[in-house]
Amino acid sequence: MSLPTSASLDRRRFLSLSGAALGAAALSGCAASVDDGSASGGGKKTLTVMCEKEDFDIKAAQKALGVNIRLLKSDPTKLNAMLASKTPPDVVRGLGATDAPYFAARKLMTDLDPYFAKSEALKPSDLDPVNDLWRYDGGKQGAGPRYGMAKDFSQDQMFWYRTDLFEAAKLDLPSETEPLSRDEWLDLGKRLVKRRLGKVKVYGMNATGLGYFTQIMGATASAGGSLFAEDLATVDFSSPEALKALKWYLDYTKADIGPSVTNPNPDGWDWPTYQAGRMAMATDGYWFGGAIAGDPKVAEVSRLAPAPQFGGNRVSPCFGATGFWMPRDAQNKDEAWKFFEWFFGGEPAQGRAAAGWGIPTLKSLRSKMPQEQPYQKQAFKVQEQELTHFSVLPFTPYAQIAALDGVISKVLPGAVRSGTSAGKVADELNKQMNDLLSQGKETLG
Missing domain, CATH: 3.40.190.10 (Periplasmic binding protein-like II)
Structure with a gap:
């Protein structure tokens, strides 16, 4: 039985389904x-x-x-x-x-x-x-x-890319050892996007794997900061590091080069889009290789790259x-x-x-990881190198991830349409999320 490919299947659910490959x-x-x-x-x-x-x-x-x-x-x-x-x-x-x-x-x-x-x-x-x-x-x-x-x-900030789309755009392939800076990555996404009559026909990238909150949390860490306070009871999007991450995601959303809270992917998740050659870079970790294995033509042009970074504090977390x-x-x-x-x-x-x-x-099961095909050998090599940068980012006990992502989904669309500054967006996110976290802390006593 193959995995479902309906548009209703989002990436978070797909991670739960990836165990279907027996x-x-x-x-x-x-x-x-x-x-x-x-x-x-x-x-x-x-x-x-x-x-x-x-x-x-x-x-x-x-x-x-x-x-x-x-x-x-x-x-x-x-x-x-x-x-x-x-x-x-x-x-x-x-x-x-x-x-x-x-x-x-x-x-x-x-x-x-x-x-x-x-x-x-x-x-x-x-x-x-x-x-x-x-x-x-x-x-x-x-x-x-x-x-x-x-x-x-x-490691959920790594990304897969299609070499055929890079070659068509006459762009160098990402390094297998040195991570791109986030600004370089965003620039590649802008160069790889294809539009027709004002509408995106080929996404340059998708930078929203597993939702906005965890991705911004990881980006903040790579900038040298932390989205959560030490006691995990509050967030601060206004810190220099978090504001840098938030501004990047606002720029990505405004550029309309990939799925976002203002323009969701109608396919529901990355694989149908990536498989059809309508997504050049997909922020999906090593697990995405299981889907790629089902299509030899796509496998031939697929490669895995290290997680892009903001600075010298290289982190590569797992959000699942x-x-x-x-x-x-x-x-x-x-x-x-x-x-x-x-x-x-x-x-x-x-x-x-x-x-x-x-x-x-x-x-004891590591030796079973596939390395038969060229793309599998490449992905295994890149993944092995990336493991040395594996990072655990503690998560709060005071709110569920769906609630925090819900705040972002409520705040960002209007902010992008109105051109609200990153600082004001940060203030609103702080207010709404910290109210949620405060309620959760009170419940725990």
């Missing part, structure tokens, strides 16, 4: 295998998993685990309601980079350390450090108990670390852990690694 034919018939709760179950326990049906082969999971699986479509509103009523799913898909602090701070997650300590399939010594994004010690991310695990990861966690009030924790061991350490994990859907989060 090799080639492992997903046959998965839609029909979903247990909607109506089956008698034959005496087996039912494991409730909130994710997308493309995340894994449900029939294979049921066979391997000896349980029935009831799949609930990912829905943040429904999840919050189920958590509040203490009737949560047994397993939940999430983004470790942004979800873990929020849910762990509210004591809604199960401490998985006792399970990891006894596991033969998922040994702590085999876990890549990116899994620390799923740790929270009550005050900061990256330490304390493990509350989840990432299925794979990428997509994986699963177990709610504190889950009813079938032992069965849920067996699912963890199968999904993260068994056949699905090996299939994802071999297909190039992100960097494996078990160090």
Whole structure:
């Protein structure tokens, strides 16, 4: 079963779906295998998993685990309601980079350390450090108990580009070792865009991978600053570093050279656009190679580049670390852990690694990363070099990422249309986001 390509599929959701690559034919018939709760179950326990049906082969999971699986479509509103009523799913898909602090701070997650300590399939010594994004010690991310695990990861400010579009524009290809400056990158986007009758026909770039907030957070870090205060309770878009990042994104949006909050990509996400030769550069990490592998002609002209930077403080963060966690009030924790061991350490994990859907989060699976094709060799080489600049940017426990992105989506369009200065945009973002963060802090007491 191939991944869906409808316009409704956005990039954030696609990251959750990229685990669908279990090799080639492992997903046959998965839609029909979903247990909607109506089956008698034959005496087996039912494991409730909130994710997308493309995340894994449900029939294979049921066979391997000896349980029935009831799949609930990912829905943040429904999840919050189920958590509040203490009737949560047994397993939940999430983004470790942004979800873990929020849910762990509210004591809604199960401490998985006792399970990891006894596991033969998922040994702590085999876990890549990116899994620390799923740790929270009550005050900061990256330490304390493990509350989840990432299925794979990428450094989400790296970008893929099409050599054919660069050659058509008579432009040099980006370096494989030295990152572009953000100004150089923006200039390339302006040179690569193609318009017809005033409308963009080929995007020069997309700089909005995984949303605005995290991208501005990463850009601020590369400028030597931090968007969050040290206690993670406030943001400051007015600092010199954050203002530099914000001004860059305003310039990108005004230039209309790629998808933005004022002019979204009608395809819904990058792959259909990039595949059709209508996007020259796509800010998608190593995981995008899994999609590229499905089209040999596109693969031939695709290359991966380091994350562009603002200055000498080179950072290359992960904004996803997509994986699963177990709610504190889950009813079938032992069965849920067996699912963890199968999904993260068994056949699905090996299939994802071999297909190039992100960097494996078990160090023992690194050798399976594909290097057969020229583009795979190039991407592997660039990715290996980039890992030395991997950065963890702590996220606040006081608000969910969707709420912060929502503020940006509300403020930026009007500001761009009216020509509002970056300083005034920063003031408005500070006001609205800090109100949200203050409310979240009060809720936690």
